[in-house]
Amino acid sequence: MDYEGKFALAEKNVQAKMSFYKHLTFFCVGNGVLAGGDFLTTPGLIWFHWPLLVWTLILGVHGKKAAGKKEKQ
Numbered sequence: 768m769d770y771e772g773k774f775a776l777a778e779k780n781v782q783a784k785m786s787f788y789k790h791l792t793f794f795c796v797g798n799g800v801l802a803g804g805d806f807l808t809t810p811g812l813i814w815f816h817w818p819l820l821v822w823t824l825i826l827g828v829h830g831k832k833a834a835g836k837k838e839k840q
Contacts, residue, residue: 780835787833794826 768776798819805815 783833783835787829790826790829794822798822 798815801815801818805813
């Protein structure tokens with residue numbers, strides 16, 4: 768693989784990881800807001816764990832995809 772190909776691959780990997788980190792940030796903030804809203808509005812009924820579960824699964828798939836496969840040289 769030539770220099771330009773390696774550079775393009777590295778750039779693609781960095782973009783995938785940055786996308787994952789943005790998703791992780793929204794995951795933390797979003798679930799914090801959901802949990803806070805849940806506890807403030809319906810203290811007797813806890814529901815925020817359902818979106819948390821689904822979003823965790825989606826984040827896991829995104830993380831696995833962002834990690835990707837290592838290229839052999």
